[in-house]
Amino acid sequence: MFKVTAVLFFILILFMSVAIAENVPSSAFFEEPTSRISGDNPPTPLFEYTGQCDLVFAGATMGESGSFDLTTLPDDATIIAAYFITGIWYEDNLDSYSMAFNFNGTDFGVVDADTYDEAIEDGLGLGGFSHDVTAEVTGNSSYSFSAVGIEGNIGPYGHLLTVVYTSESLPFRALQLLSGAESLQFDSSTASFDVVGDGQGMLHIFTEADQPEASDGEESIRFNGSLIAGGPGSDLFASNGGDFFSYFELPVTVQSGSNSVTITTGEDWFGWHFAALVGPPGAVETRHSTWDQLKSYFR
Numbered sequence: 001m002f003k004v005t006a007v008l009f010f011i012l013i014l015f016m017s018v019a020i021a022e023n024v025p026s027s028a029f030f031e032e033p034t035s036r037i038s039g040d041n042p043p044t045p046l047f048e049y050t051g052q053c054d055l056v057f058a059g060a061t062m063g064e065s066g067s068f069d070l071t072t073l074p075d076d077a078t079i080i081a082a083y084f085i086t087g088i089w090y091e092d093n094l095d096s097y098s099m100a101f102n103f104n105g106t107d108f109g110v111v112d113a114d115t116y117d118e119a120i121e122d123g124l125g126l127g128g129f130s131h132d133v134t135a136e137v138t139g140n141s142s143y144s145f146s147a148v149g150i151e152g153n154i155g156p157y158g159h160l161l162t163v164v165y166t167s168e169s170l171p172f173r174a175l176q177l178l179s180g181a182e183s184l185q186f187d188s189s190t191a192s193f194d195v196v197g198d199g200q201g202m203l204h205i206f207t208e209a210d211q212p213e214a215s216d217g218e219e220s221i222r223f224n225g226s227l228i229a230g231g232p233g234s235d236l237f238a239s240n241g242g243d244f245f246s247y248f249e250l251p252v253t254v255q256s257g258s259n260s261v262t263i264t265t266g267e268d269w270f271g272w273h274f275a276a277l278v279g280p281p282g283a284v285e286t287r288h289s290t291w292d293q294l295k296s297y298f299r
């Protein structure tokens with residue numbers, strides 16, 4: 001009887017060992033993954049403005065056509081700038097990263113990417129577009145679009161319409177938009193802002209081709225080095241706006257001079273195309289503005 005019990009016990013232990021092994025992340029048995037799509041191409045300055053300003057956005061999910069529904073502009077908004085921001089992926093590097101654009105019935109023809117992140121071994125090349133549609137955006141409305149890749153693309157994934165506006169109801173502040181194409185996996189990338197002063201601000205981030213998945217590694221956003229969203233083991237970038245579209249609005253404490261945002265991802269491979277920071281105006285801007293106001297009193 002004892003022998004039978006011992007054999008059964010042994011078999012039970014064997015089964016448990018196999019079951020535990022199957023649930024351990026595969027990385028435990030292999031070398032740590034090396035970066036395939038390194039953090040080397042962060043978004044860079046696209047537009048900045050100082051005044052009674054803010055920005056609103058509309059997103060669109062994966063597809064070569066769709067519409068942006070702008071609903072949150074206040075009645076007295078004056079539109080200052082509008083950009084259609086998207087990306088396109090390729091299996092390998094191509095001579096050109098180009099797409100045919102139509103926005104709200106206006107045909108823009110074939111447009112080259114503003115920038116691209118070259119594919120490296122085992123990687124995907126990523127083109128980034130920040131297309132100026134200021135003349136086409138007139139207020140709250142639904143704006144149809146098409147964005148069709150020219151050469152064997154495997155996108156586009158998510159799309160963003162970002163609109164900068166002024167309103168008498170807003171405080172005086174500074175705003176900066178960054179755009180680009182950062183193809184990122186198993187790595188971090190850091191972009192910098194340089195227009196705001198000290199105080200409370202709002203950080204905006206857009207990524208595409210991120211998805212909910214068991215993430216091997218860290219998905220996070222850091223601001224000036226401090227973790228503000230996600231973290232180790234997190235699935236932060238999980239298409240929170242629908243298929244392959246993510247947008248984050250995060251309150252932050254900003255400082256005059258330079259402010260940085262760092263995006264980190266593990267296994268989830270995605271494109272980072274846009275970041276914006278809104279905050280109190282920098283000291284130089286305020287002094288300049290005050291001097292201009294002073295002069296205007298004596299004209």
Ligand SMILES: [Ca+2]
Pocket residue numbers: 037038039040041117182183184
């Ligand atoms: Ca990259």
Ligand SMILES: [Ca+2]
Pocket residue numbers: 209210211268269270
């Ligand atoms: Ca992904």
Ligand SMILES: [Ca+2]
Pocket residue numbers: 210211212213215219235236237238268
């Ligand atoms: Ca994810």
